[in-house]
Structure formats: C-alpha cells, structure tokens
Amino acid sequence: xxxxxxxxxxxxxxxxxxxxxxxxxxxxxxxxxxxxxxxxxxxxxxxxxxxxxxxxxxxxxxxxxxxxxxxxxxxxxxxxxxxxxxxxxxxxxxxxxxxxxxxxxxxxxxxxxxxxxxxxxxxxxxxxxxxxxxxxxxxxxxxxxxxxxxxxxxxxxxxxxxxxxxxxxxxxxxxxxxxxxxxxxxxxxxxxxxxxxxxxxxxxxxxxxxxxxxxxxxxxxxxxxxxxxxxxxxxxxxxxxxxxxxxxxxxxxxxxxxxxxxxxxxxxxxxxxxxxxxxxxxxxxxxxxxxxxxxxxxxxxxxxxxxxxxxxxxxxxxxxxxxxxxxxxxxxxxxxxxxxxxxxxxxxxxxxxxxxxxxxxxxxxxxxxxxxxxxxxxxxxxxxxxxxxxxxxxx
Ligand SMILES: Nc1nc2c(ncn2[C@@H]2O[C@H](COP(=O)(O)OP(=O)(O)O)[C@@H](O)[C@H]2O)c(=O)[nH]1
Ligand SMILES: [Mg+2]
Numbered sequence: 378x379x380x381x382x383x384x385x386x387x388x389x390x391x392x393x394x395x396x397x398x399x400x401x402x403x404x405x406x407x408x409x410x411x412x413x414x415x416x417x418x419x420x421x422x423x424x425x426x427x428x429x430x431x432x433x434x435x436x437x438x439x440x441x442x443x444x445x446x447x448x449x450x451x452x453x454x455x456x457x458x459x460x461x462x463x464x465x466x467x468x469x470x471x472x473x474x475x476x477x478x479x480x481x482x483x484x485x486x487x488x489x490x491x492x493x494x495x496x497x498x499x500x501x502x503x504x505x506x507x508x509x510x511x512x513x514x515x516x517x518x519x520x521x522x523x524x525x526x527x528x529x530x531x532x533x534x535x536x537x538x539x540x541x542x543x544x545x546x547x548x549x550x551x552x553x554x555x556x557x558x559x560x561x562x563x564x565x566x567x568x569x570x571x572x573x574x575x576x577x578x579x580x581x582x583x584x585x586x587x588x589x590x591x592x593x594x595x596x597x598x599x600x601x602x603x604x605x606x607x608x609x610x611x612x613x614x615x616x617x618x619x620x621x622x623x624x625x626x627x628x629x630x631x632x633x634x635x636x637x638x639x640x641x642x643x644x645x646x647x648x649x650x651x652x653x654x655x656x657x658x659x660x661x662x663x664x665x666x667x668x669x670x671x672x673x674x675x676x677x678x679x680x681x682x683x684x685x686x687x688x689x690x691x692x693x694x695x696x697x698x699x700x701x702x703x704x705x706x707x708x709x710x711x712x713x714x715x716x717x718x719x720x721x722x723x724x725x726x727x728x729x730x731x732x733x734x735x736x737x738x739x740x741x742x743x744x745x746x747x748x749x750x751x752x753x754x755x756x757x758x759x760x761x762x763x764x765x766x767x768x769x770x771x772x
Contacts, residue, residue: 391634400641400738407635411628415662416470417605420462420497424476425504425513427455430532430579434504435463435473437579440611440668440676449475458484460493467665467673471609474498480512486519495520499602500594501527508559509574514567526597528575531560534585535578553585583613583768591617608666612764615771621666622757626750632659633746640741652745653703656710660752661701667760669697674763681767691762694755710748713755 387410394403423431432449441448441463449463455477465471479489501520503513509529520527534556541552556576564572575586575593591610595603604624612618636652664670668677669692678685689698695709764770 387631391631395634395638400638404635404638407631407638411631411635414601414604414628417602419471419602419605419609420474420499421472422460422474422476422493422498422501423504424479424493424501424516425530425532426478426480426506426510429478429504429506431478431504432475433579434502434530434532434577435475437582437680438473438609438611439463439465440673440680441466442676442679445676445679458492465609466676467668467670468605468609471605478512479516480510486512486515489516490519490523495523495525498525499598500525502530503527504530504532505560505563506531506533509563509567511567514564514569517564517569528590528594529560529564529572530590531556531574531576532579534576535580538578581768582611583764583770588614588617595620608662612668612760613770615761615764618667618757618760618764621760622753625663625666625753628659629746629749629753632656632749633742636745637738637742641738652741653707656745656749657701657703657706659749660696660706663753663756664697664701667697667756669694669756669759669763671698671700674698677763677767683767688763688766691766692759693762694752694759696752697756697759710752713748713751 387406390406391403394400394406423435425431432451432453433443435449436443436445436451443451447463447466449461458477460477461475462472463475465473474493476493479486484492501516503509503517505513513529517527517529534553537556538549538552541547553576557574560574560576561572564574573593575590577585577587577590591607591613595607598606607617607621607624610617612621632655635655639652661670665673668674674688675685677683678688692698696706699705
C-alpha cells in the first residue's frame with residue numbers, strides 16, 4: 378500500500394487533468410481513489426480468556442446472531458490456537474479475528490502473538506468478563522512493545538446490572554463505577570497506571586461504552602482506515618449515524634466530478650449508463666453502511682427481538698429494505714431529485730461562463746451532487762428511526 382494516493386494528491390491530480398481537458402484521466406484518477414477507499418483492509422483482533430465473551434462480541438459487532446450459520450461459535454471450549462477471521466457481512470474488507478485465549482495455549486505472550494500473526498492486525502481488543510489477569514496484562518505489554526494499539530473491554534455488563542438490580546438500593550451509575558473500578562484494579566495491580574476500560578454488553582451494544590469505544594477507535598486509527606472502520610460498526614447512537622453520513626458526504630464531490638468528467642467524454646449515451654451503475658453502487662454502499670439492506674434489517678430484528686415488519690414500517694426511503702436496481706434508482710432519483718435537477722439546470726447555467734466547461738458537465742456535476750446528498754439525508758433519517766424503533770435510542 379506504499380503508493381496509495383493521498384487525498385490531497387487526488388484533488389491535485391484531478392484538477393490538473395481537468396485543466397488540461399483530459400476528462401478521461403480525471404475520471405480514471407477518481408475511480409482508482411474510490412476503489413482504494415472501498416477496499417481498505419482492516420483487521421481487528423479480539424482476544425482474552427476463554428469464556429470472557431470474545432466470540433459473542435465478534436458476532437454482535439457483525440450483527441450476526443449466535444446461532445446464525447456464519448456466526449462465531451459461542452460457549453465452546455477453545456481447542457485450537459488458530460485465529461479465526463470473520464468477515465463483516467456488508468464490508469468484507471473488514472475482518473474480525475476471534476483469537477483463542479492466551480491462557481489456554483500455555484505460551485508466553487510473545488510466542489502467542491507470533492503464532493496468531495500479530496503483524497496483520499490493526500489493533501487488539503482484550504476482553505475480560507470481570508477483572509483483567511496476569512495473562513491479559515502480559516499480552517497488552519507485549520502488544521505495546523510491538524508498537525500496536527490495544528483496548529480493554531469489560532464484557533457482559535448486562536449480567537452484572539441484572540444481578541445488582543435484585544438488591545434494594547440499586548443505582549446504575551454506582552454499579553457501573555464499581556464494575557469499572559473492579560475491572561481496572563487488575564490492570565493497576567500489574568502496573569498500568571490509568572488504563573481506560575470500556576464497559577460493554579454484547580447483548581445491547583447501544584448501552585454503556587460501546588459507542589464511546591467506536592468513537593475512540595475512530596479517532597485513533599490512521600486517517601485512511603477511519604471510514605472503513607466506522608462504516609462497519611453497527612449503528613448504536615445517533616451521533617454515529619451522523620458521522621457515517623459525514624464520511625459518505627466527503628466522497629460526494631469526487632463522485633460528482635466523476636460523473637461530470639464522464640459527461641465530458643463525447644460518447645453519446647455513455648454518460649447516463651456509467652453514471653447510473655456508479656450511482657447504484659454508491660447508494661448500495663450507503664444502504665449497507667446504515668444497515669438498511671434486507672439481510673441487515675433481518676439480523677437486527679433477530680438481535681433485538683423487534684419484528685422485521687415493525688422495523689420496515691419506520692423506513693420512508695424507497696431505496697432502503699429493497700434491492701437497488703438501475704431502473705429503481707433512476708425512477709427514485711427522478712422523483713426525489715427532480716426538483717434538484719431543475720435547480721441544477723438553473724444554477725448550472727450560471728456557472729458556465731466562469732468554468733468554461735461544457736454545460737453537460739456542469740449539469741452532471743450538480744445533479745449527482747444534489748441527488749446523492751438528498752438520498753444520503755433520507756437514508757440517514759431512516760437509520761435513525763430504525764435505531765429508535767429497535768432499541769429506543771432517541772435524539
Ligand atoms: N448476558 C451476556 N452473556 C454473554 C455476553 N457475552 C458473552 N456471553 C455469554 O458468555 C458465554 C461465553 O461467551 P463466548 O463468546 O463463547 O466466550 P469466548 O470463549 O471468549 O469466545 C456464552 O454463553 C455467551 O452467551 C454478554 O455480553 N452478555
Ligand atoms: Mg470463543
């Protein structure tokens with residue numbers, strides 16, 4: 378990945394190509410950039426003792442039910458030292474690796490990391506159900522030595538909360554603080570001064586610290602990995618949906634420029650066809666990222682127990698919970714963005730003398746720009762309604 382184009386150089390390259398009236402080159406540059414962005418590999422390692430809840434966490438993040446065919450088996454004794462990769466259902470560039478517990482292997486932490494192939498992982502999540510132990514700490518220190526990042530997750534918080542609720546003086550905040558202190562203690566005993574631990578329930582990812590974990594990882598990942606990571610995470614807060622929307626939005630100018638460049642290539646009929654298949658794949662990515670495709674919604678229904686039909690009921694966009702074909706997309710775009718198209722014509726005609734590029738290009742740019750923004754807004758709103766319906770998260 379050494380020669381990966383940086384964002385800045387893409388902008389410059391495209392601008393240069395357009396100034397030289399080489400629309401085909403501009404289009405090619407943008408296509409390469411968008412392809413690269415779509416295929417950024419992300420490898421997340423989930424490790425911790427047997428029974429700590431690793432496999433369940435892997436499944437929850439992928440939105441896969443524990444008894445789904447493609448699920449990581451849970452509640453089983455670990456017998457191999459294989460790290461097993463589980464692909465994200467909608468973004469197969471993102472892999473979650475279910476690692477065996479270091480304790481089961483009778484290895485040193487260093488040997489363990491060598492065995493599972495430390496190098497390929499972008500970061501490690503070390504899971505514990507109560508208190509981190511010597512093995513977890515040894516592992517963390519070894520990971521640190523190898524200049525990789527790790528995060529501590531205290532799992533099964535719902536179990537602790539349920540148990541505490543039976544007591545007369547239940548106070549959730551106090552209970553969470555106790556769990557946090559207890560979880561942290563083992564790490565402090567082993568010399569981690571102020572470790573950050575995230576309290577998570579794989580049964581209800583939207584509660585406790587999971588949204589904060591996502592936000593933290595997103596912040597700490599290298600720039601070119603941030604979006605790949607974010608889009609593959611399940612929607613667990615309204616802010617997260619807004620951040621996904623922002624991530625998609627940042628690409629729209631490239632897509633609009635691409636459609637303009639294609640429109641500038643004087644092959645009659647080509648522009649519409651290229652545009653449309655491009656738009657179908659882009660909008661499909663939006664639907665995947667917001668978990669609004671039929672399989673994702675079914676998985677969500679399975680995970681939350683809210684019937685699929687009820688989730689579908691709150692969806693307003695005709696592009697969600699369906700299969701997006703070029704015909705459908707064209708129909709919806711004309712319907713929803715028809716007004717935008719008229720505006721595009723009008724605004725476009727104002728730009729022509731300034732830019733000195735063909736009208737067809739301006740029109741294409743403006744239309745794609747507006748249409749994608751409209752569709753994105755609609756889908757983000759649907760995602761928020763589905764989040765509210767499925768787990769009561771409100772604005
Ligand atoms: N209630 C609850 N149970 C969990 C949670 N995470 C895991 N479990 C249960 O804990 C047991 C061990 O989980 P598993 O994922 O197989 O642990 P692993 O050995 O680390 O992969 C299983 O019976 C899970 O159903 C959680 O967040 N909440
Ligand atoms: Mg397991």
